[in-house]
Amino acid sequence: MQRTKTILLSLLASTWMTLPALAQAYPNQSINVIVPYAPGGNTDVVGRIVAEPMAAILGQKLIIENVAGAGGTTGSQRASRATPNGYTLLVGQMGTHAASVGLYPNLGYDPVNDFEHIGQLSDTPIGILVRKNFPAKDLKSFIGLLKADSQKYNNGHGGVGATSHVSCLFFTALVGARSPMVAYRGSGPAFNDILSEQYDFLCDQIPHTVEHVKAGTVRMLAIATPERSDALPDVPTTIEAGLPEFQASGWNALFAPKGTPRPIVDVLNAALRKALDDPATKNKLEMIGAVLPRAENRTTEGMRKFVGAEIDKWTPIMKASAIPTAK
Numbered sequence: 263m264q265r266t267k268t269i270l271l272s273l274l275a276s277t278w279m280t281l282p283a284l285a286q287a288y289p290n291q292s293i294n295v296i297v298p299y300a301p302g303g304n305t306d307v308v309g310r311i312v313a314e315p316m317a318a319i320l321g322q323k324l325i326i327e328n329v330a331g332a333g334g335t336t337g338s339q340r341a342s343r344a345t346p347n348g349y350t351l352l353v354g355q356m357g358t359h360a361a362s363v364g365l366y367p368n369l370g371y372d373p374v375n376d377f378e379h380i381g382q383l384s385d386t387p388i389g390i391l392v393r394k395n396f397p398a399k400d401l402k403s404f405i406g407l408l409k410a411d412s413q414k415y416n417n418g419h420g421g422v423g424a425t426s427h428v429s430c431l432f433f434t435a436l437v438g439a440r441s442p443m444v445a446y447r448g449s450g451p452a453f454n455d456i457l458s459e460q461y462d463f464l465c466d467q468i469p470h471t472v473e474h475v476k477a478g479t480v481r482m483l484a485i486a487t488p489e490r491s492d493a494l495p496d497v498p499t500t501i502e503a504g505l506p507e508f509q510a511s512g513w514n515a516l517f518a519p520k521g522t523p524r525p526i527v528d529v530l531n532a533a534l535r536k537a538l539d540d541p542a543t544k545n546k547l548e549m550i551g552a553v554l555p556r557a558e559n560r561t562t563e564g565m566r567k568f569v570g571a572e573i574d575k576w577t578p579i580m581k582a583s584a585i586p587t588a589k
Contacts (some may be wrong), residue, residue, distance in 0.1 A: 291322060300446075301328050311550075351520070356511075370484065378521075385553035391465070409438065430471075493549060
């Protein structure tokens with residue numbers, strides 16, 4: 263019995279001594295960061311902006327790997343099953359880690375319990391966009407056209423469960439007009455096709471749309487936040503435009519597989535917080551309309567609570583939108 267206690271104490275002491283050394287040695291190679299969408303979309307853009315200063319802080323490359331499919335859940339599931347050693351991370355978001363729970367009965371991962379929550383990268387307001395030659399000039403007239411003949415106007419999105427998908431489900435449910443939906447493998451490809459006028463409207467996070475809205479190659483009718491965005495000051499809020507019930511914002515956050523050692527999670531969290539405090543990074547995010555996260559969401563436990571709250575928020579919204587069950 264005494265020998266067993268001695269062995270256990272020895273193992274515990276060995277583990278205690280190893281963890282600080284592990285944190286000091288990490289990272290000693292490049293880190294793979296899965297973005298679960300095609301290049302060019304909001305999650306990809308925000309992920310790359312924050313990855314650059316984090317790489318400089320950590321002293322290793324952060325290599326973005328785009329793994330598109332099933333509204334971001336394919337890449338998220340892959341990340342959840344990766345070896346928990348700190349060398350595979352995930353840029354998840356509202357679609358993959360909140361709305362997906364209400365959409366996919368067999369999701370394949372638990373957004374709260376299958377990940378270590380490193381911290382939030384940004385909040386990303388939702389805008390209602392139409393192709394540049396769409397006949398409606400404001401949100402009120404757009405809603406009028408949808409109600410008159412919703413089947414006439416196609417709604418593009420980045421895949422079932424993506425932020426662009428669930429946001430427009432929420433919007434069309436509020437106005438009582440469900441349009442045919444055109445799915446893409448990410449908001450990047452979806453946005454490219456509204457620029458070429460392949461479909462009629464899109465509800466999406468604004469960071470990857472700002473320059474095109476300014477250039478007039480696509481039109482944003484309203485932004486679903488209480489206040490206008492400094493990046494697009496001429497775009498009215500949904501409150502101003504007559505649909506105050508439509509309030510929606512996406513978000514992006516950094517995750518690691520469950521079981522990643524706490525010292526490594528702490529190193530990553532510290533690097534993320536330092537990156538977000540960097541004036542150049544803040545400027546890049548704000549220039550594209552992203553909003554820096556609240557202090558509590560920059561912590562690991564705060565982010566975990568936030569994900570749980572977002573699941574609680576979006577699940578009833580999805581049910582109220584009468585969404586067909588996703589397979």
